[in-house]
Amino acid sequence: MMSAGLRRWVAVCAAAEAIGMTAAAGAARYADHVLQDRTSVTVALAAAVIVTGGLVEGTALAVGQGVTLRRSVPSIRFRSYVLVTVLVAGLGWTAGSLPSLAASSSSAAAPAWWLMVLAGAGMGLVMGPLLGTAQALVLRASVRRPWTWVLANLLAWTPTMAVMMVGASIPSASWSTPVVLVWAVFVGTLAGALLGLVLGLHAPSLNGGRPRDRLVLACLRLGHPRSLCRSVVGLRITGRRSGRTFELPVMAAESSDGLVVAVGQAATKTWWRNVPDRPLVWVLRDRQWLPACAELLTPEAPDYADLRSAYQARWARARLADDDPIVSIQMMEAHPQDERSPLPTATQRVNSGPTPFRNVQRSGGASWRADSQAARQVKRAHP
Secondary structure (H helix, E strand, O other): OOOHHHHHHHHHHHHHHHHHHHHHHHHHHHHHHHOOOOOHHHHHHHHHHHHHHHHHHHHHHHHHHHHHHHHHOOOOOHHHHHHHHHHHHHHHHHHHOHHHHHHHOOOOOOOOHHHHHHHHHHHHHHHHHHHHHHHHHHHOOOOOOOOHHHHHHHHHHHHHHHHHHHHHHOOOOOOOHHHHHHHHHHHHHHHHHHHHHHHHHHHHHHOOOOHHHHHHHHHHHHOOOHHHHHHEEEEEEEOOOOOOEEEEEEEOEEEOOEEEEEOOOHHHOOHHHHOOOOOEEEEEEOOEEEEEEEEEEOOOOOOHHHHHHHHHHHOOOOOOOOOOOEEEEEEOOOOOOOOOOOOOOHHHHHHOOOOOOOOHHHHOOOOHHHHHHHHHHHHHHOO
8 A cells, every 4th residue: 555655746746747748738739730831930939839838847847846855855955956857857848749749740650659668768768867866966965865866767757758758649630639638638647657656666765765675674564575574674773863763674683682683894884873872673573563672792792702603603694894793682572552652661661560671761772781681691591
């Protein structure tokens, strides 16, 4: 089922492209009428009408995308985003509308559909990265991964332009103007929905996890494929400075104390640095998010060697440096009803009975190491 954000992207882009396709089709019909008396003036007028139709599409798309992005990225430079989108998308759509003009002004047979698919896909391969780069330059001051938007536009505009080109080549001179406009609304809606679907799937990656990480997390939520779910878990961590929560998949191994995650190439990663100050985490396992406590261990820690051995026994091919840290994760017994609700407070855990984790919420990361050692002693005494 689509999330609210994804539905919003599909609806906005579908509406924008329906407006743009209708404007372009109307402009092409008017240009065809004007060019019945072909002079330098009428040619210039027809060109101006076609460009105007493209700018209408670009403006509708730019405003719709800008408003949608501003919901998740309040600091976006809205005017700059609209300007670059109008220029790039508007001019690109102007080129894409030319087949409609040719089809309506000539009695010759329309090109084969597969030629139009190739032509549209080729335009998308050029226009997508160009538009994505222009938009990323605006977004880079507001989001963590602006260049993700370049790939998103490449993947979105390639099939979208193919649909638009095929749809624009179908109407003939025998079609009445109202029928052409209705057809344009249909094709624009279909193409825009496809555009919004791809962009909406990538939009959360601008400030969140990478697209491939989000795909793995989606598989873990579904429980398929099983081979993936047996070797990878999801981890939800709170940033020690920003206070934001973020999710990522990690390769984990079973240990006598719970789960162990080795941080390979630690210098290139930052998530593990939050563990000492934010030991309360969530683990996505068996298709649900469960609360847990995490502890960061360095080679000087007493249990480091045992946990590292447990991890390497499961992941024999993992390349770990001698000083790579280890994160030990112990699942908590308390399971809040809402997976995104705060973890149980210290008072709630104390009232529910003795637990070695009672000081974690109250004192943050300062008392976690002592609690972690107590937890291990309890588990060893009562296996």
